Amino acid sequence: TALGIDSSQVSSKPLRVAIELAADAYKRFEKQAESRKTLEDSLKPANSEVARKKATLAAAQTRRTDWQDKSTVALTALGVDQSVPHETLLIQFGILEEMREVAARIADLRQERIEKIERDITAYEDEVSELVQAIAADLAATAADDAILELQRRSNDAIKISDEIAAKETTLTEQRRKVDECRTSSAGAQRAIDALQVAATVASLEDLKDAIKRSDTMRSLRADIDSVTKALASDGDGLTLAELEAECAGADPDQLAAREATASEELQALRDQLLDTRQTQRDARKNFDAVGGTDAAARAASDRQSVLAEMSVIAERYVRLRSAGIVLRHAIDRYRREKQAPLLKRAGQLFSILTGQSFTELQLELDQHDKAHLAGVRHSGGNVPVSGMSTGTADQLYLALRLAAVEDYLDHARPLPFVADDLFINFDDDRSRAGFQVLGEVAKKTQVLFFTHHTHLISVAQKALGNRMSVIELSGPSAAYQAPLVTVQ
Numbered sequence: 162t163a164l165g166i167d168s169s170q171v172s173s174k175p176l177r178v179a180i181e182l183a184a185d186a187y188k189r190f191e192k193q194a195e196s197r198k199t200l201e202d203s204l205k206p207a208n209s210e211v212a213r214k215k216a217t218l219a220a221a222q223t224r225r226t227d228w229q230d231k232s233t234v235a236l237t238a239l240g241v242d243q244s245v246p247h248e249t250l251l252i253q254f255g256i257l258e259e260m261r262e263v264a265a266r267i268a269d270l271r272q273e274r275i276e277k278i279e280r281d282i283t284a285y286e287d288e289v290s291e292l293v294q295a296i297a298a299d300l301a302a303t304a305a306d307d308a309i310l311e312l313q314r315r316s317n318d319a320i321k322i323s324d325e326i327a328a329k330e331t332t333l334t335e336q337r338r339k340v341d342e343c344r345t346s347s348a349g350a351q352r353a354i355d356a357l358q359v360a361a362t363v364a365s366l367e368d369l370k371d372a373i374k375r376s377d378t379m380r381s382l383r384a385d386i387d388s389v390t391k392a393l394a395s396d397g398d399g400l401t402l403a404e405l406e407a408e409c410a411g412a413d414p415d416q417l418a419a420r421e422a423t424a425s426e427e428l429q430a431l432r433d434q435l436l437d438t439r440q441t442q443r444d445a446r447k448n449f450d451a452v453g454g455t456d457a458a459a460r461a462a463s464d465r466q467s468v469l470a471e472m473s474v475i476a477e478r479y480v481r482l483r484s485a486g487i488v489l490r491h492a493i494d495r496y497r498r499e500k501q502a503p504l505l506k507r508a509g510q511l512f513s514i515l516t517g518q519s520f521t522e523l524q525l526e527l528d529q530h531d532k533a534h535l536a537g538v539r540h541s542g543g544n545v546p547v548s549g550m551s552t553g554t555a556d557q558l559y560l561a562l563r564l565a566a567v568e569d570y571l572d573h574a575r576p577l578p579f580v581a582d583d584l585f586i587n588f589d590d591d592r593s594r595a596g597f598q599v600l601g602e603v604a605k606k607t608q609v610l611f612f613t614h615h616t617h618l619i620s621v622a623q624k625a626l627g628n629r630m631s632v633i634e635l636s637g638p639s640a641a642y643q644a645p646l647v648t649v650q
Contacts, residue, residue, distance in 0.1 A: 164183075164186050164190075166182060166186060170182075236250075285305060286305045289305040289308055289309060290305070292312070293308050293312075296312070297311075297312060297315070300312070354366065354369065357369055357373075390402065393405055503569075504565050504566065504569055505523055505525070505565075506522070507565040507568065507569070508523055508561045508562045508564075508565035509521075509522035509523035509524075509538075509561075510522070511560075511561035511564050511565055511599055512537065512557060512558055512561035514595050514598060514599055515557040515560060515561055515592060515595050515596055515599060516537075516554060516557055516592065516595075517591055517592060517595060518540075519539065519554075520537040520538060520539055520545075521538050521539065521540055522537075522538050523535060523536070523537060523538070523558075523561075524536050524537075524538050524544060526544060526546070534546055534547070535547055535558075537550065537554075537558065552587055553587040553588060553589075553592070556584075556586075556587045556588070557588070557592065557596075560584060560596070560599075561599075564599060564600075564603055567579060567603060568603065568606065571603075571606040571607055572606075576606060576607035576608075577607060578607060578608040578609070578610055579600075579603055579607055579608070579609045579610070580610045580612070581600070581609065581610065581611045581612065582612045582613075583612065583613050583614065583615070584596065584611070585613075585615075585618065590617075590621055593618060593621050594621050594624060594625045595625075597621065597622045597625035597626055598625050598626075601625065601626050601629060604629070619632055
């Protein structure tokens with residue numbers, strides 16, 4: 162009860178309950194004591210801080226009183242109404258400070274920049290005046306800016322004139338050089354003319370021109386003489402020029418011209434007569450053939466005998482060449498069969514197995530242009546070219562050639578696995594069994610991996626290879642896709 166606990170709560174309880182309540186009260190009082198001690202410990206520095214703050218406040222109040230007294234004196238001196246709020250006074254003082262700064266900047270501009278610019282303008286005008294007095298006195302009364310512009314224009318004009326003078330001097334130098342060359346050429350030409358005058362034995366230039374004309378005429382005449390001489394040599398029946406001159410010595414040119422004209426007319430008349438005669442002959446031939454004259458029969462009999470004789474010679478030659486060709490082709494075929502390459506021979510053996518002995522071997526044949534083509538040989542001796550084979554047989558032929566090449570490679574190089582992907586798509590079961598037998602032969606030299614989507618080929622392979630193979634089911638992305646892998650060992 163002294164601890165503030167209602168005793169009625171424990172009057173009917175066992176002692177242990179009272180002890181537990183007392184223990185709880187003890188813990189609570191102990192925590193309160195610790196909190197009290199903590200608060201008392203923190204109260205001491207707080208009291209010290211309060212005392213320090215009071216001292217600071219007193220000092221601030223003293224400084225505030227001094228400031229108010231000084232501000233009252235300053236505001237009275239400035240004639241400012243002291244009843245105005247301090248905030249308004251601060252705004253007014255800020256405006257006054259800005260005005261002071263503006264006044265300072267104005268003074269700076271006036272003293273530093275404007276006066277400097279004015280000094281520069283004065284110096285510029287003095288320099289322009291000195292320049293005008295030195296090179297253009299007529300511009301002394303002109304403003305400085307206008308005088309400078311006029312001087313710039315005159316300077317540009319002077320530069321253009323200077324460039325034109327330089328160009329003219331260059332042109333003048335070139336013309337002088339050409340004049341010197343012309344003088345040199347003229348002197349050389351004059352020397353050549355003097356030499357020609359001496360050679361032509363003439364005294365003036367006009368006489369030299371006449372001599373040159375005569376020389377040109379003489380060269381032209383000589384060319385004509387050479388042309389006529391060549392014509393005489395080609396048309397003179399092998400006679401020399403002297404012999405032709407002797408033969409024509411007593412001939413009259415007028416009579417020759419008349420005879421030539423007469424001969425031309427006679428030649429034309431003969432040509433016309435020949436044409437008429439040929440037409441008459443054709444007409445007569447037609448009439449003769451129409452009445453069945455004996456001349457045609459005689460000629461036909463003669464032509465027949467001639468043709469028969471020619472046919473006899475040609476037939477004999479044909480028989481001889483044809484026989485030689487047959488014998489030569491037979492010899493070539495026999496040599497090819499006996500000496501064919503081992504690769505083709507092995508391919509033929511594999512092809513025979515793959516086709517169920519439908520073909521015995523492979524052979525190379527030559528066409529009309531002597532180009533070799535592959536053909537399969539049947540038991541009956543007939544040859545079937547590739548173009549005459551079915552799709553399945555052509556696939557078996559290709560597989561036989563490829564396997565023969567693989568076997569030849571394996572005999573000379575490091576063995577690598579042979580991978581086959583659904584080779585027997587166009588094969589029936591019998592030929593598929595033969596195909597597995599061939600792959601079993603290849604497996605004696607290297608590993609063979611056969612991929613297929615057709616599960617029935619597994620049983621076919623087992624019949625052909627027995628325990629020499631293993632089957633692995635490869636699962637795809639979905640359960641519906643499975644690809645068997647047949648490994649031939």
